[in-house]
Amino acid sequence: MSWKITSDLIPDLARGAAVLGTGGGGDPYIGALLATQALREHGDVTVVTLDEVPADAVVLTVAMMGAPTVMVEKLPSLDEVTAPVHALGTYLGSPVTHIACAEIGGVNSTIPIAAAAALGLPLLDADGMGRAFPELQMVLPTLSGITASPLAFSDEKGNVGVLQTIDNSWTERIARVACVEMGCSVMISGFPMSGEQAQEALVPGSLAHCIEIGRGIVAAQEAKADPVERTVALLGGRELFAGKVVDVQRGTTTGFSRGRARIEGADATLSLSFQNEHLIAEADGRTLVTTPDLIIVLEHDSGEPITTEALRYGQRVRVISAPSDERWHAPEALAMVGPAYFGYDQPSHRFDGSVEEPLKVAA
Amino acid sequence: MHIGIDVGGTNTDAVLMDGTHTLAGVKHSTTPDVTSGIVQAIEDLRSGHHFEGEQIDAVMIGTTHFINALVQAKRLAPTAALRLGLPATKALPPLVDWPEALVEAISARSYLAHGGYEFDGRPISPLDPDELRAHAADMKANGIRSVAISSVFSPVNHDLEVEAGRIIAEELGPDVAISLSHEIGRIGLLERENATIINAALRELASEIVDGLTTAVRRQGIDAQIFLSQNDGTLMDEDYVRLYPVATFASGPTNSMRGAAVTSGLETCAVVDVGGTTADIGLLINGFPRETANVVKVAGIRTNFRMPDVLSLGIGGGSIVDTETGEVGPESVGYRLTTEALVFGGSTLTATDIAVAAGRADVGDPSKVAHLDPDLVSRVLARIAERVAEAVDRMRTSPEPIPVVAVGGGSILLPELLPLFGKVHRPENYAVANAIGASIAQVGGEIDKVYSIEPGRREEALSDVRAEAVDKAIAAGASPRSVAIVDFDEVPIPYLPGNATRIRVKAVGDLDMAV
Numbered sequence: 001m002s003w004k005i006t007s008d009l010i011p012d013l014a015r016g017a018a019v020l021g022t023g024g025g026g027d028p029y030i031g032a033l034l035a036t037q038a039l040r041e042h043g044d045v046t047v048v049t050l051d052e053v054p055a056d057a058v059v060l061t062v063a064m065m066g067a068p069t070v071m072v073e074k075l076p077s078l079d080e081v082t083a084p085v086h087a088l089g090t091y092l093g094s095p096v097t098h099i100a101c102a103e104i105g106g107v108n109s110t111i112p113i114a115a116a117a118a119l120g121l122p123l124l125d126a127d128g129m130g131r132a133f134p135e136l137q138m139v140l141p142t143l144s145g146i147t148a149s150p151l152a153f154s155d156e157k158g159n160v161g162v163l164q165t166i167d168n169s170w171t172e173r174i175a176r177v178a179c180v181e182m183g184c185s186v187m188i189s190g191f192p193m194s195g196e197q198a199q200e201a202l203v204p205g206s207l208a209h210c211i212e213i214g215r216g217i218v219a220a221q222e223a224k225a226d227p228v229e230r231t232v233a234l235l236g237g238r239e240l241f242a243g244k245v246v247d248v249q250r251g252t253t254t255g256f257s258r259g260r261a262r263i264e265g266a267d268a269t270l271s272l273s274f275q276n277e278h279l280i281a282e283a284d285g286r287t288l289v290t291t292p293d294l295i296i297v298l299e300h301d302s303g304e305p306i307t308t309e310a311l312r313y314g315q316r317v318r319v320i321s322a323p324s325d326e327r328w329h330a331p332e333a334l335a336m337v338g339p340a341y342f343g344y345d346q347p348s349h350r351f352d353g354s355v356e357e358p359l360k361v362a363a
Numbered sequence: 364m365h366i367g368i369d370v371g372g373t374n375t376d377a378v379l380m381d382g383t384h385t386l387a388g389v390k391h392s393t394t395p396d397v398t399s400g401i402v403q404a405i406e407d408l409r410s411g412h413h414f415e416g417e418q419i420d421a422v423m424i425g426t427t428h429f430i431n432a433l434v435q436a437k438r439l440a441p442t443a444a445l446r447l448g449l450p451a452t453k454a455l456p457p458l459v460d461w462p463e464a465l466v467e468a469i470s471a472r473s474y475l476a477h478g479g480y481e482f483d484g485r486p487i488s489p490l491d492p493d494e495l496r497a498h499a500a501d502m503k504a505n506g507i508r509s510v511a512i513s514s515v516f517s518p519v520n521h522d523l524e525v526e527a528g529r530i531i532a533e534e535l536g537p538d539v540a541i542s543l544s545h546e547i548g549r550i551g552l553l554e555r556e557n558a559t560i561i562n563a564a565l566r567e568l569a570s571e572i573v574d575g576l577t578t579a580v581r582r583q584g585i586d587a588q589i590f591l592s593q594n595d596g597t598l599m600d601e602d603y604v605r606l607y608p609v610a611t612f613a614s615g616p617t618n619s620m621r622g623a624a625v626t627s628g629l630e631t632c633a634v635v636d637v638g639g640t641t642a643d644i645g646l647l648i649n650g651f652p653r654e655t656a657n658v659v660k661v662a663g664i665r666t667n668f669r670m671p672d673v674l675s676l677g678i679g680g681g682s683i684v685d686t687e688t689g690e691v692g693p694e695s696v697g698y699r700l701t702t703e704a705l706v707f708g709g710s711t712l713t714a715t716d717i718a719v720a721a722g723r724a725d726v727g728d729p730s731k732v733a734h735l736d737p738d739l740v741s742r743v744l745a746r747i748a749e750r751v752a753e754a755v756d757r758m759r760t761s762p763e764p765i766p767v768v769a770v771g772g773g774s775i776l777l778p779e780l781l782p783l784f785g786k787v788h789r790p791e792n793y794a795v796a797n798a799i800g801a802s803i804a805q806v807g808g809e810i811d812k813v814y815s816i817e818p819g820r821r822e823e824a825l826s827d828v829r830a831e832a833v834d835k836a837i838a839a840g841a842s843p844r845s846v847a848i849v850d851f852d853e854v855p856i857p858y859l860p861g862n863a864t865r866i867r868v869k870a871v872g873d874l875d876m877a878v
Contacts, residue, residue: 029658029665030455030553033455033459033460033553034454034455037454037455037459038454067482069482069550070482072550072551072552072553073482073515073516073550073551073552074448074451074452074479074481074482074487074515074516074552075448075451075452075454075455075515075552075553076451076452076454076455077449077450077451077452077453077454078453078454079450079453081454114454156450156451156452156453156487157450157451157487157488158450183481183482183485183487184481184482244756244757246762312656312760313759313760313761314756314757314758314759314760315757316753316757
């Protein structure tokens with residue numbers, strides 16, 4: 001059943017998106033503020049569940065591409081949010097009917113709301129990942145054979161480009177170069193799909209889930225209950241570890257913030273490897289969980305999600321894991337978002353610790 | 364000799380110092396008007412230790428006037444916020460997330476104009492002088508007396524802010540104050556812009572206060588230069604205060620921490636200030652408070668200017684004790700301690716009662732707590748020690764050992780030995796520590812910018828930035844030989860090409876008092 005996103009839902013949604021962002025996705029403040037302003041200016045956004053999308057709908061994903069650090073300085077103007085959707089509608093020759101989130105983590109869960117509001121289009125209660133990943137092609141539609149291109153991108157100056165590429169990795173490569181030239185913060189729209197394809201390829205119920213998680217944390221805080229426990233229950237996951245952050249090392253390689261954090265618990269040490277998002281959790285040399293399942297760091301008592309950028313020495317945290325969408329565990333999916341893709345030589349471990357078949361990754 | 368004065372919300376402390384030696388210290392209630400409080404403090408000091416006006420080399424003052432004016436939304440100037448960045452940033456114009464009452468209190472007007480830079484210093488669009496002149500005309504028509512100018516990525520290049528400031532000043536005349544964002548905040552446009560608008564709204568008040576302070580000091584026959592404390596503990600001269608009143612916002616906690624450190628003879632330590640309701644914990648590194656990396660909300664407005672990182676626990680002398688769990692706080696009897704606590708004949712079991720029962724303090728009537736279960740007493744104190752130790756541990760940035768200094772009336776709650784940290788230092792002379800903190804005569808220079816560092820040229824780039832910070836400290840009045848780098852931070856920025864790195868350097872030196 002369809003429902004409305006109103007500005008008072010945004011704080012819960014943004015908090016939930018930071019949880020599902022698994023440490024990545026940037027400062028949720030600007031994204032939340034953008035969505036709030038757009039809703040105030042253009043009115044509420046209608047959210048349509050996947051089961052009620054017409055089969056012949058024309059669905060596009062909308063996202064920000066670039067550096068979150070740039071976006072907190074060069075704020076968006078909202079024109080660049082609508083421009084790529086219009087450009088792609090023109091290129092496709094059929095009017096766009098629905099907007100969807102490519103990922104449900106960090107700013108990319110709120111920017112499509114601003115876009116839908118400004119365009120006056122309904123938004124799907126769905127997303128392409130069920131979490132956050134760093135690269136454009138890392139969405140479930142890629143697995144369903146839906147191509148990122150034609151993909152449109154635009155900057156605030158009015159420059160718009162439409163890419164037609166041979167595969168999604170090429171879209172990522174070319175768009176990334178254009179993104180840097182255009183000032184490292186652009187809006188993109190792509191993955192054109194029909195309503196029928198969207199039903200098959202997207203993760204259903206993402207926005208409602210975000211709001212539920214965000215609201216659960218706040219409600220538990222207010223009821224003096226345990227927000228972390230509540231979150232674990234809502235995600236169907238498990239609590240991995242509790243302890244104190246004793247070391248965070250980070251560096252930037254090839255544009256991504258890579259690093260490791262060590263968390264000391266009562267009788268063990270947990271090590272987290274991250275690359276914008278948390279990718280691997282190990283305790284005393286033994287792997288507990290890896291990408292694509294979710295590894296989430298929450299503040300020990302308040303349950304507030306902590307991004308990898310905000311991790312620092314002395315924080316008391318709890319680390320939880322949760323299952324990702326089952327489709328991420330298919331061999332071709334693991335080749336795209338498993339530990340090996342990110343340069344870690346080990347098989348994928350599910351949120352409950354079970355090991356998946358090691359994969360041969362094409363060089 | 365020099366004089367340090369700290370005008371807090373409740374008390375005004377003053378000290379007469381000879382170098383680092385305290386010759387006299389006085390304390391009394393803060394007066395509603397600045398001038399008479401300062402006059403009285405100086406007179407009291409003179410009767411404690413006689414001095415002639417010409418013997419005084421400098422007067423350092425810490426004040427909460429400016430932050431109070433903002434919190435109370437009083438005496439703020441009609442202010443315009445002008446942002447250079449079009450066609451970017453339109454979706455979130457200046458003042459976007461401000462409380463309505465404050466927007467009204469400063470009769471705020473918000474303007475967007477072309478300009479601004481990309482992350483790598485390329486222009487977004489050129490300035491349009493005609494557009495700026497039209498905005499200026501509108502400001503004039505609306506009675507604007509102070510203007511805050513921000514520009515996208517001005518921490519990378521501030522030329523356009525300076526140029527726009529020149530054009531606006533030309534149109535509005537010399538009586539209108541101009542505040543530029545690159546001189547006030549760091550990366551993060553909205554937060555930097557907010558701090559700049561706050562600064563702009565306080566500019567008229569700043570002139571009034573500086574004039575008042577100067578008159579008060581001169582009337583005491585003191586011709587020495589007057590300085591005010593900044594958030595980071597360094598000093599600014601009166602001309603600087605007129606331009607950047609916002610830099611005084613957190614001088615209260617900073618002076619308290621620095622005073623505690625100086626009186627205990629420590630430069631790097633954790634300071635635990637236990638009052639009636641809270642224990643405030645901060646960290647001093649080389650004599651300066653560690654600054655928070657987080658966004659700080661002031662009067663409901665998000666800002667990112669440099670504030671000391673202070674963690675508050677709900678533990679104080681007046682905290683109410685739960686006899687079931689052995690936990691204290693966050694509820695407190697507060698200022699009613701002397702009537703509500705058991706030792707003062709009241710009926711509420713407070714943390715102070717526990718300290719008295721344990722023999723740690725001798726206040727009130729100890730016989731009134733003689734009945735307390737010794738098990739409960741030791742359990743409560745152990746829990747307080749554990750929570751404070753955990754908070755100090757949370758504040759420090761590495762597992763290196765760090766001494767702990769305890770101050771404030773509620774510090775009787777703390778043991779001689781704190782878990783994880785060992786001996787607790789308790790400085791004497793703490794009553795006037797805020798004024799002693801204000802009197803520490805150091806000035807600084809800080810650089811916080813995004814640099815694109817070419818491979819193999821990192822060392823060269825870093826030494827350039829360090830030299831720039833040192834020059835800035837010397838320009839602020841530091842004696843060149845004493846200048847040292849006290850803070851250095853290098854953070855790579857994700858998703859940016861060209862090894863973009865944000866570098867922050869702070870250089871500090873002793874104030875050259877011969878000037």
